[in-house]
Amino acid sequence: MAFFSALIAGLLFGAGLLLSRMCDPQRVLGFLDVAGHWNPALAFTMGGAIAVAAPAFYFVRKRHADLLGVATELPDRFKITRALIGGSALFGIGWGLSGICPGPSLLLLTGGSIQSVVFAVGIVLGFFGQEWLSGKRASA
């Protein structure tokens, strides 16, 4: 059950990234380029996703359990740290340079381009580099 529900969740998520074309770096950069020919598509995608996910989060937050009744605690919502801000800024630099974030980077691998492989290897090396520098695994 857990395997199949996660598979369905991944299929929906991946189909959404493909349909919205958020796997296209130029589309993402078109949103980030506020001084150029601005394309608001990413805001529609993110807004639509948040609107559908929010009731599910409300349910789990109130019940402290998922739909199957399994105890589920959501991450802290209020603790602001330097790591949160600094890490998000570093991510923003990489995202702004490339127009690619982690989900789309995996979709791009299916095209088999050398660019997609280099980017994905960079991400994984970044994971291990951050772990090595901080001396511990980041919380998921």
Next chain:
Amino acid sequence: MTTDLWRALLGGLLIGGGAATLLLLNGKIAGISGILDNAVHGEFGPKLWRLAFLIGLVVPAALFGLGPIVFAQGLPVLAVAGLLVGAGTRLGSGCTSGHGVCGIANLSVRSLLATLVFISTAALVVFLVRHGAA
């Protein structure tokens, strides 16, 4: 509203459906950087849920194709950008999916702030690359 924006919105509804499914049926947050980080450490979770999610994520693109893709940079810059995305999302505990979609849907102040930081930083970088004097 244009067909293109409808596609963007419908895609978003599907993404939200995926995040809601993973939360309601697996009790997990669809944060792709975190899922991928655990997976590359060989930690696939109970019933291999992380592996299942990642397989599902790429199947539609593998079946139907990506459509036209134009990379914005050459390989050296893409490599550096990948490193920054990997290290930054781990240091900041999330990416566009974990903070931008799931965190904001959970009304998390942390995630809202993280999202504002990475979107504004990325917009600044795009401005400098495309419109900077250099």
